[in-house]
Amino acid sequence: MPETATPLFQRLTLIGLGLIGSSVARAARENGLAAEIVACDASESVCARVTELGFADRVEPDLIRAVTGADCVMLCVPVGVMADTAATIAPHLAPGCILTDVGSTKLSVVRDVGPVVPDGVHFVPAHPLAGTEFSGPDAGFAELFQGRYCLVVPPAGTNADAVAKIVALWQGMGAMVEEMEPAHHDRVLAVTSHLPHLIAFTICGTADDLADETKDEVLRFAASGFRDFTRIAASDPVMWRDIFLNNREALLEMLARFTEDAQAMAKAIRWGDAGYIEDKVLRGRKIRRSLIEIKQA
Amino acid sequence: MPETATPLFQRLTLIGLGLIGSSVARAARENGLAAEIVACDASESVCARVTELGFADRVEPDLIRAVTGADCVMLCVPVGVMADTAATIAPHLAPGCILTDVGSTKLSVVRDVGPVVPDGVHFVPAHPLAGTEFSGPDAGFAELFQGRYCLVVPPAGTNADAVAKIVALWQGMGAMVEEMEPAHHDRVLAVTSHLPHLIAFTICGTADDLADETKDEVLRFAASGFRDFTRIAASDPVMWRDIFLNNREALLEMLARFTEDAQAMAKAIRWGDAGYIEDKVLRGRKIRRSLIEIKQA
């Protein structure tokens, strides 16, 4: 911990030491954001590896012991296990403690975790828009959040100081923080992240179902576009299963819109409607230009 | 031209000096593959720019004068204009000349160009699997084809020496050359390139149709996956319109398979079929691993 920094928290407990949890541990330590970092993971082998990697001050496999006395607890597990994890730890959270998470869906976390948060504990859900296609404690690194957005979605009436501390925590790790409504978060992420991943997984499956000879050549000649889809598709199955199931409404709506648009394109191709096709390609270009203009390309 | 090389052709005429044509000009010159390189483009401004850039020995705006006396003519125009271009030049091709192209669809080129090729002229269609999202003569570079595949699809009975010269030309520019049937080419490219581009254009359109507030945020938070799709979607509208219209059958078939697979995924999400979703994500991972193994990732 840099000597000069005043830590935001006395004891930051991270539950789930995968890509995100282990990156938070490294970034919090490097930036002196917590006086003590406690790491808790359900898997013995992960706990052993975290001990070896040495980025936590204490590795505590027991959930209840891990959260006891913490002034901030961050859930870094797949969104499908947030409910159970929160229910187990809730009675053991100290008054004034801030409970936060990094889950990729937010309505579900508010729905699943919100009701079990005890009085006097502040619940500040968040979602860092940063990641790689790798997982586990070895995949994390301290710079993961630098220059990336982190969306914070506090329920109405959340203690303002608690929100400010979570904002400061993410800013301290280099992120740009924005507040957002959970429902809006889930719609935006459905388009920017969940639908692209669904499409990428699906097209890999479509390719995998082809006759052998064609499939082999699809792999060999993947460089022409397909390859970029497989990169997106290399992610963790449990994490993505949970995201799809926990952002069902928004994702299915966006998929339905996309499918309609793809059908309209198919019809234009079938009937030779050159103008329609050109117009769609131009819109792709326009969107790309907008991204370049706002420096998100 | 390097003094040591024996040029494969005395006069190589390139028709269409966009990304691909101008890259061929640069690569052929740098590797001493042609004694003279003649550049021909329909647009005055492109001709002027090619003269400035200086990678051709002669810029000749007139199609007929450009091909006269050439022992190799390469069509580097969008696949939708191959037919007209070939019809115009065909009567002026010298006996023994090799006519080739770089079009992204091959059944259509065989169908459109094949019938007008005069006796004594050798027709050897090809397709370099290399490109960027940029176009025009400034976008090209000599190294574009290095380490990339080039697929050659000579009709049955094509003169073997002519095929060997086109193979040598692409190898001379650094490409790995493979022979393939045109119908098989179009099916493989439908999956590896045309469908991914169709999907990328479509999802950009879907995003562009969203309500303003959501759309703005989709752009701001594009880094979570969407961004990679927009990169693919930044390509030239005319080129892609022509590709879609000229690989109609294979592309619509692959899109139909993909759509069925996406619908099955939607159903699994709607009914909470966790096993199905996990299995699909795992297949994405598997495909990605295969690419890494064969060093195409």
Ligand SMILES: NC(=O)c1ccc[n+]([C@@H]2O[C@H](COP(=O)([O-])OP(=O)(O)OC[C@H]3O[C@@H](n4cnc5c(N)ncnc54)[C@H](OP(=O)(O)O)[C@@H]3O)[C@@H](O)[C@H]2O)c1
């Ligand atoms: N990866 C991204 O791009 C990204 C970006 C932003 C947010 N997120 C969110 O961050 C969270 C963690 O993702 P990650 O990428 O860090 O995943 P990860 O590397 O796969 O790590 C997941 C962690 O959760 C634990 N876990 C899994 N199942 C569990 C269960 N049933 N009970 C208790 N713990 C369990 C894992 O422990 P074991 O090792 O014992 O299985 C592991 O420590 C998820 O909610 C995800 O949606 C991910």
Ligand SMILES: NC(=O)c1ccc[n+]([C@@H]2O[C@H](COP(=O)([O-])OP(=O)(O)OC[C@H]3O[C@@H](n4cnc5c(N)ncnc54)[C@H](OP(=O)(O)O)[C@@H]3O)[C@@H](O)[C@H]2O)c1
């Ligand atoms: N880009 C890729 O990734 C890629 C990869 C492999 C193969 N290809 C194929 O290569 C060919 C050229 O693509 P490119 O990427 O080089 O495109 P590009 O940069 O847009 O260049 C296209 C060229 O074709 C000319 N052209 C367009 N419409 C024409 C018309 N109606 N009549 C005569 N000439 C016309 C253009 O001339 P003006 O400047 O006068 O419009 C330009 O010189 C296409 O068949 C494409 O399918 C492309």
